[in-house]
Amino acid sequence: MSLALENPVARGAAGAPLLEVDGLRVGAGRFAAVDGVSFDIARGEILALVGESGSGKTATGRAILGLLPPGLVRTAGAIRLEGEDLARVTPDRLRQLRGGAIGMVFQEPMVSLNPALTIGAQLGEALALHSTLSPEAQRAAALAMLRRVRIADPEGCLRAYPHEFSGGMRQRIMLAAVMLPKPRLLIADEPTTALDNLAQAEILDLMVELARDNGTAVLLVTHNLGLVSRYADRALVMQRGRVVEEGPARGLLANPRQDYTRLLVSAMPQRLPRPAREPGEVLLEARGLVVEYPGRARLFRRLPGKRAVAGVNLEIRRGETVALVGGSGSGKTTLGRAVLRLVQPTGGRLLFRGQDITRARGDAFRDFRLACQIVFQDPYSSLDPRQRVGEIVAEPLRHEPGLSAAGKLARVAETFEAVGLPGMDGRLPHQLSGGQRQRVAIARAIVRRPELVVADEPVSALDMTVQKQILALIRRLQAERGFACLFISHDLGAVAEVADRVLVMENGVIVEQGARDAVFDTPQHPYTRALLDATPRLS
Amino acid sequence: MRVRLNALIGGALTVLVLGTAVLSAFWTPQNPLRIAMRARLNAPSAAHWLGTDEVGRDVVSRLMAGAGTSCLVAALTVVFAVVVGSLVGLLAGFARGWVDRLLMLVNDALLAFPGILLALGLLAVIGPGPWGIVLALGLAYTPTVARIVRGAVLSIREREFVEASRSIGNSEAYTMMRHVLPGTVSPLIVLATSLFGWAILAESALSFLGLGVPPPAPTWGNMLSAARPYLESASWLGVAPGACIALTLLGVNLLGDALRDRLDPRSQAR
Numbered sequence: 001m002s003l004a005l006e007n008p009v010a011r012g013a014a015g016a017p018l019l020e021v022d023g024l025r026v027g028a029g030r031f032a033a034v035d036g037v038s039f040d041i042a043r044g045e046i047l048a049l050v051g052e053s054g055s056g057k058t059a060t061g062r063a064i065l066g067l068l069p070p071g072l073v074r075t076a077g078a079i080r081l082e083g084e085d086l087a088r089v090t091p092d093r094l095r096q097l098r099g100g101a102i103g104m105v106f107q108e109p110m111v112s113l114n115p116a117l118t119i120g121a122q123l124g125e126a127l128a129l130h131s132t133l134s135p136e137a138q139r140a141a142a143l144a145m146l147r148r149v150r151i152a153d154p155e156g157c158l159r160a161y162p163h164e165f166s167g168g169m170r171q172r173i174m175l176a177a178v179m180l181p182k183p184r185l186l187i188a189d190e191p192t193t194a195l196d197n198l199a200q201a202e203i204l205d206l207m208v209e210l211a212r213d214n215g216t217a218v219l220l221v222t223h224n225l226g227l228v229s230r231y232a233d234r235a236l237v238m239q240r241g242r243v244v245e246e247g248p249a250r251g252l253l254a255n256p257r258q259d260y261t262r263l264l265v266s267a268m269p270q271r272l273p274r275p276a277r278e279p280g281e282v283l284l285e286a287r288g289l290v291v292e293y294p295g296r297a298r299l300f301r302r303l304p305g306k307r308a309v310a311g312v313n314l315e316i317r318r319g320e321t322v323a324l325v326g327g328s329g330s331g332k333t334t335l336g337r338a339v340l341r342l343v344q345p346t347g348g349r350l351l352f353r354g355q356d357i358t359r360a361r362g363d364a365f366r367d368f369r370l371a372c373q374i375v376f377q378d379p380y381s382s383l384d385p386r387q388r389v390g391e392i393v394a395e396p397l398r399h400e401p402g403l404s405a406a407g408k409l410a411r412v413a414e415t416f417e418a419v420g421l422p423g424m425d426g427r428l429p430h431q432l433s434g435g436q437r438q439r440v441a442i443a444r445a446i447v448r449r450p451e452l453v454v455a456d457e458p459v460s461a462l463d464m465t466v467q468k469q470i471l472a473l474i475r476r477l478q479a480e481r482g483f484a485c486l487f488i489s490h491d492l493g494a495v496a497e498v499a500d501r502v503l504v505m506e507n508g509v510i511v512e513q514g515a516r517d518a519v520f521d522t523p524q525h526p527y528t529r530a531l532l533d534a535t536p537r538l539s
Numbered sequence: 540m541r542v543r544l545n546a547l548i549g550g551a552l553t554v555l556v557l558g559t560a561v562l563s564a565f566w567t568p569q570n571p572l573r574i575a576m577r578a579r580l581n582a583p584s585a586a587h588w589l590g591t592d593e594v595g596r597d598v599v600s601r602l603m604a605g606a607g608t609s610c611l612v613a614a615l616t617v618v619f620a621v622v623v624g625s626l627v628g629l630l631a632g633f634a635r636g637w638v639d640r641l642l643m644l645v646n647d648a649l650l651a652f653p654g655i656l657l658a659l660g661l662l663a664v665i666g667p668g669p670w671g672i673v674l675a676l677g678l679a680y681t682p683t684v685a686r687i688v689r690g691a692v693l694s695i696r697e698r699e700f701v702e703a704s705r706s707i708g709n710s711e712a713y714t715m716m717r718h719v720l721p722g723t724v725s726p727l728i729v730l731a732t733s734l735f736g737w738a739i740l741a742e743s744a745l746s747f748l749g750l751g752v753p754p755p756a757p758t759w760g761n762m763l764s765a766a767r768p769y770l771e772s773a774s775w776l777g778v779a780p781g782a783c784i785a786l787t788l789l790g791v792n793l794l795g796d797a798l799r800d801r802l803d804p805r806s807q808a809r
Contacts, residue, residue: 340706342702342705342706366708369706369708370708373706373707374702374703374706376699376702376703377699378699381698381699381700382698382699382700382702382703383700383703384700384704384718386721386722395704395707395709396707396708398708398709399707399708399709441703444703444707448707
């Protein structure tokens with residue numbers, strides 16, 4: 001299912017480009033977020049703007065619509081849509097263009113739809129502003145568009161509120177709302193970053209399909225090179241506010257000319273050989289594990305609960321990395337919490353070193369808790385913002401018996417060294433970058449030399465190059481220290497880099513498991529195949 | 540720039556009032572309690588800067604002493620409300636379940652009464668006096684503090700660093716004190732500042748109604764109350780304490796607003 005076909009519209013229209021950006025500069029004071037960027041987009045073309053956090057790609061996309069965040073201003077350059085300089089038009093004209101000629105899809109579907117209005121009202125809004133259709137015709141157009149984005153019950157959807165839909169559904173509705181007035185240019189800023197790979201592939205396939213049908217050009221702002229190679233005609237690589245390299249998407253990624261592009265390409269996850277080891281003894285075992293969340297209590301009855309984990313058997317051996325993959329809502333995070341008893345299982349048994357610890361209390365539970373640690377997904381919320389990172393990493397040692405104050409200091413320093421942050425212990429979390437914060441979180445997890453580390457999506461909030469470094473760090477630490485790892489992720493690319501074995505989870509049960517290469521090369525279950533297909537990669 | 544100016548004015552007024560309150564404990568121009576029946580209702584002069592009252596006591600001295608009483612009562616009230624309210628809010632927010640429901644039931648019942656009305660009722664039971672006021676006003680303000688702390692705790696306890704603290708083997712009590720409580724400090728500071736202003740106003744109102752600190756000890760409220768019959772002949776008697784109350788409230792509120800802008804994470808557009 002390759003959608004990155006040569007675009008007939010782009011090739012046909014040899015005339016003036018749809019959008020020209022010429023010498024754009026965006027900055028705050030003397031700092032330039034975008035520093036002299038020029039490019040153009042032909043009618044119907046899909047252009048990808050690629051870069052990491054801080055590269056200025058989002059500021060570029062927003063500057064086109066005049067929607068820069070407070071503090072940033074456009075200081076130089078021209079932005080011409082069909083010859084009309086958007087930098088010089090009146091605010092009224094710009095408002096006319098926004099949503100009419102130029103549509104925009106934002107990153108967070110949870111916040112970009114107004115929670116207080118029905119979907120119908122929000123779909124109608126854009127049409128009422130930018131077309132002269134009668135209300136009946138507007139409604140018909142809205143229904144047709146919802147059907148196009150494959151919303152199951154379009155009639156009901158018009159009456160529903162945003163909170164009644166999942167993230168993927170909301171992004172589809174958002175897409176419908178934006179495409180409804182048939183814009184000539186669609187700016188999509190990381191439209192699928194908050195979604196899992198399955199939803200991501202679905203949304204982007206739809207977006208490209210709709211754009212092709214309407215002849216809409218797309219500016220796809222993303223950090224994910226896999227998406228670029230799959231969907232874009234042309235790509236622009238940005239670094240620190242400048243364009244580093246530009247060219248046809250496929251060619252650029254296959255033969256990068258600049259060092260930075262090469263670095264980005266090499267940061268794409270690869271399947272690395274795992275060192276052969278004889279399997280250790282079983283460290284942690286779950287038998288028929290069930291986690292049920294109680295339903296909400298209503299006035300006279302209790303709504304049915306949700307079985308997040310519905311009878312899972314798994315075992316983790318000493319020193320191995322077991323990857324747990326699945327889409328959002330598959331129950332993988334709950335399972336990860338449950339094997340650490342951060343969430344109490346409601347059924348089944350949990351064995352640690354052969355001992356039943358499902359309901360253990362006191363010393364037995366304490367031993368287990370101290371031997372197992374967790375690294376969370378979001379390094380921005382997993383570190384207490386008021387503690388210095390040195391204190392954060394030292395905190396687990398409170399419970400380490402027989403360690404002197406000097407011993408603790410030495411252990412903390414040694415751990416900071418091991419995660420590649422020597423001498424950083426005096427900083428506060430907000431003074432560190434995302435990658436550095438995640439290193440601190442890893443340091444906290446390994447400082448007590450645990451036997452098992454559960455890593456819950458440890459890299460999905462990070463830039464590609466940083467992701468690569470963190471995965472390498474986890475691999476190295478594991479080789480040096482020999483802890484077992486339960487690596488939870490929706491991203492099969494990241495999993496391929498670190499896993500020995502893979503478990504695939506769907507709707508609370510494990511549908512497939514096996515050695516990494518077996519699962520990747522000969523997937524048995526349809527869900528596994530769907531996940532593999534949806535994984536962005538360079539092809 | 541406007542914010543800075545407001546903060547400066549607010550800070551200066553507050554420091555002035557608190558400074559006067561502290562100073563009055565050691566020195567006042569004259570003894571605020573000394574009665575001089577021959578110098579009744581004197582107009583402002585060099586000897587008495589703001590004149591004398593109906594029994595010849597020096598108004599400046601009484602204002603200063605009143606600042607001391609008012610600030611002490613207000614400060615103790617705030618401390619009482621913040622300590623009790625934080626404990627209740629922390630417990631309710633962290634324990635959840637029936638503990639939360641029970642505490643918040645009582646809390647909301649108390650919140651349903653206007654603070655001053657609640658304090659009036661409590662004072663009628665306890666009887667007037669500085670300690671009675673502290674207790675009554677403190678109890679009247681506790682529910683507000685408890686609500687705010689509970690809200691902050693509820694949002695912080697869902698953050699991953701709280702779960703991280705649990706996962707490294709810390710006890711619930713330690714997690715609560717070390718990781719959750721500090722997060723409630725900045726909203727509390729803002730609240731405490733405005734509570735201080737309310738408490739000064741409420742204390743004045745209660746004293747005005749005769750339920751506050753009993754005479755002869757001077758407070759701004761009972762000075763205002765005593766000045767009522769003489770407003771036409773000796774207006775300075777009413778104007779002086781009224782102006783003091785107004786300026787103090789202005790200062791404290793400006794300071795509170797400035798602190799909120801600085802500390803409230805929701806208005807953090809820095």
